[in-house]
Structures are given as C-alpha cells and as structure tokens.
Amino acid sequence: MAENRKGQNAQRRYEIAEDVLRTNIAEGVLPVGLVLLEGPIAEILQTSRAPVQRALQTLEAEGLVHRFKGRGYLVGPGSDEPEPNRTDIKTLGLIIPQHADEALQNRASWERIYNIVERDVAGCVVFGQYRIIETELADHFNVSRTVVRDVLTRLRERGLVRKNASSHWIAGPLTAQTVKDHFVLRGILEPQALIASAPHIDRAALTALFGRLSTLEGRHTLDFLKDPSDIQTLFIDTCVLATPNEKLQELIRNNLLPVTAIERLLGLLGLPGDPIIITELRMIVELLMRGATAAAASMLQTHLEASVNRTIAQMKIVAIIPSPSATADYLTRVIEE
Incomplete structure (x- = not known):
C-alpha cells in the first residue's frame, strides 16, 4: 500500500509538470522555438529533474515539443524547424495554478532539502571527516527520518557520503x-x-x-x-x-x-x-x-x-x-x- 501511494505521488508530480507546461504553451507564454531545459523548469516548479523529464517526454509524444540537435526540447511540433529561442524561462512568468503550486510545495520528500544538504556537506569535506546523525538532520529540517534516509542515500550514490563499519553516515575526507x-x-x-x-x-x-x-x-x-x-x-x-x-x-x-x-x-x-x-x-x-x-x-x-x-x-x-x-x-x- 505504501508503495502504491509513493507511486501515485510521483505520478502527480510529473502530471502537474505536464499540465503547467501544456497550459503555458497553449497560452503562448512559452513561444514556439523556445528551448526548454529540465534544470530551469525543475527549479521553477521546485521539484527534481525526473518528473520534468517525464513530462517533456509526454509533451513530445503529443507533438507540443520536439527534440533538436542542441540540448533540451524546442516548443512546437517540429514540422518547421524554428530558430532556437534561448530566452531564460525564469523571465517569462510561467502561469502556475494555485492548486499545482500547493501540490508541489506540500510534498514531504527528500527533494525539498537535498540541495541544501549537498551544499553543506560539499563545503566541509575538504577539511576532514564529518559524521551525520540522522536524528539531528531530521530535527534541523523538521522532516522524518525516512526523508533523511532518502537524502543520504542519494548523497551516497553521488559519492559524497558513505556508511562506515559501525553503520554511521560519514562525509569526507575528500583527499x-x-x-x-x-x-x-x-x-x-x-x-x-x-x-x-x-x-x-x-x-x-x-x-x-x-x-x-x-x-x-x-x-x-x-x-x-x-x-x-x-x-x-x-x-x-x-x-x-x-x-x-x-x-x-x-x-x-x-x-x-x-x-x-x-x-x-x-x-x-x-x-x-x-x-x-x-x-x-x-x-x-x-x-x-x-x-x-x-x-x-x-x-x-x-x-x-x-x-x-x-x-x-x-x-x-x-x-x-x-x-x-x-x-x-x-x-x-x-x-x-
């Protein structure tokens, strides 16, 4: 049951991203030829790249965006190859409905704190070895230990932290x-x-x-x-x-x-x-x-x-x-x- 809920929450995130992008394309906020990159969109929606990536793939299947020789996607069906428009999407004032914004903001997941933890950890490892205590990290951000474990697991995948023989989370040293x-x-x-x-x-x-x-x-x-x-x-x-x-x-x-x-x-x-x-x-x-x-x-x-x-x-x-x-x-x- 918990796995089903988790899958449904993940689905909502990429469906929300789809709806937001689809609406802004229809309203002309995102003009034909605009270059869409996962990172800036994820930053605006305050989510990870994964749901944005999936949303863009769906919109490509619908013919609303298409791939081109550069990075990312271009707005439009691709039948007429427009000149890539590299306007910063953050300056276009995306329409984000209140219900979508609340759904994205209220998620209880590792995504909300990951970047901050990554920055804190990366900033100290060159100076030596540091231990991260799950309960203290959870208290610091007022999140559950499940969220903390998700964050630490992803940091381990990226080589910034590890578990020692005593199963303590260790960051550094970066030698x-x-x-x-x-x-x-x-x-x-x-x-x-x-x-x-x-x-x-x-x-x-x-x-x-x-x-x-x-x-x-x-x-x-x-x-x-x-x-x-x-x-x-x-x-x-x-x-x-x-x-x-x-x-x-x-x-x-x-x-x-x-x-x-x-x-x-x-x-x-x-x-x-x-x-x-x-x-x-x-x-x-x-x-x-x-x-x-x-x-x-x-x-x-x-x-x-x-x-x-x-x-x-x-x-x-x-x-x-x-x-x-x-x-x-x-x-x-x-x-x-």
Whole structure:
C-alpha cells in the first residue's frame, strides 16, 4: 500500500509538470522555438529533474515539443524547424495554478532539502571527516527520518557520503587520492562523451562559448579568477553533456559533484585559479568548431590530466588553512572512524 501511494505521488508530480507546461504553451507564454531545459523548469516548479523529464517526454509524444540537435526540447511540433529561442524561462512568468503550486510545495520528500544538504556537506569535506546523525538532520529540517534516509542515500550514490563499519553516515575526507580517482573516471567518461556529443552540439551555443572563452582569454587574469567554475560548467553542459546517452550523462554529472564542490570551495577560500584553463577549453572548442572531434577529445584528455595536478596542488594549500569554525549543526567533525 505504501508503495502504491509513493507511486501515485510521483505520478502527480510529473502530471502537474505536464499540465503547467501544456497550459503555458497553449497560452503562448512559452513561444514556439523556445528551448526548454529540465534544470530551469525543475527549479521553477521546485521539484527534481525526473518528473520534468517525464513530462517533456509526454509533451513530445503529443507533438507540443520536439527534440533538436542542441540540448533540451524546442516548443512546437517540429514540422518547421524554428530558430532556437534561448530566452531564460525564469523571465517569462510561467502561469502556475494555485492548486499545482500547493501540490508541489506540500510534498514531504527528500527533494525539498537535498540541495541544501549537498551544499553543506560539499563545503566541509575538504577539511576532514564529518559524521551525520540522522536524528539531528531530521530535527534541523523538521522532516522524518525516512526523508533523511532518502537524502543520504542519494548523497551516497553521488559519492559524497558513505556508511562506515559501525553503520554511521560519514562525509569526507575528500583527499588527494579521492580527487585522483574522480579525475581517472573523468578521463574515461568525458572524452568519449565529447565524441558522442559532437554531432548533437548546438552550433550557436558552441560559437557563443568560443566567443566567451576568447574574450576571457584576452582579459586580465583577475576577471577569470572571479568564478572559474562557471565557465567550466558551461563547457561541460555545452560540449560534453550533449551526448544523447542519458546514462552517460548521469555518470558524468554524479562524478563531477565532488570535483565541482572542491573547486568552488577553493575559490571561496581565495585560492587563485590558473588562466591556462581558459586557453585549454578554448582550444577544445575551436577544434570542435573545425570538425576535428578526435583532436578535441585528445585535448580534453590533456586538459583533465593537467587539471588534476592543479587541483591537488591547491589542496596542499588548504591543508594548512584552519577548518571552518561553523558548519551545519548536524555535521560533527571526527578525527577517525
């Protein structure tokens, strides 16, 4: 019975997403040719990507949206290929009926707190090992332990937490060896994904990315150092995650979580990035624009090999920086398991 209720709740979420998108297409809020991406829609509806993904698949079957060579879907049946419209969907003022908003807001699930917990955990693991106590996490967010276990299970799937021999939930430490392990996987997955992505990359997005990288390359170093992770994320989204292999996309995203976490933390600590990253990414994009896919994949491999060395060098600096004086109250620093 509980499983049936769970399935019905999940169904309601994607049906609600369907109804919201269908209504906004019919009302013209979402114009023909608009690019629809799962992430921004999920953020607006405050749900996970899964129900949005399923909703878009249903709308595609109905002929209301269609896939194209770039990432995501275009509004419209696809009989006449319109020019992709990349207006930020958050600026369009989606019509969300009150009953739909309440249904989405009142869900008692891991989705409501996952992003906050992920951020809290990722922000401390580079400094050592922390224990997460289920009851304290539940009290902190005023949710059930079932919800907490769902959150922790997903964090474990993404490599941010684990259970030790005593069945305690442990986060970290994120060591040089674990970073190396993640980059080994990056070296296996991402160049192959780049090759698979090449025929599907949105050419306009690729050209725009090349222009942005070229501009950054010509600026003062400090312009790049303000947020090096932003341009790297854009590169991954545009060039690597354009692969139609959804399983490969998921593996890459999950493997990147700890790497992205440490890069952002290093930036927050004021550690300088390396401007050569911009040059390396610009070279990869330029090769893709020229149709030299194999050379671009080889350059990406070289970039990743250099990146792991840069990241570990920065982690050595972190080793002499005091750990944060304050973390979320459900995270307890431990010296050893």
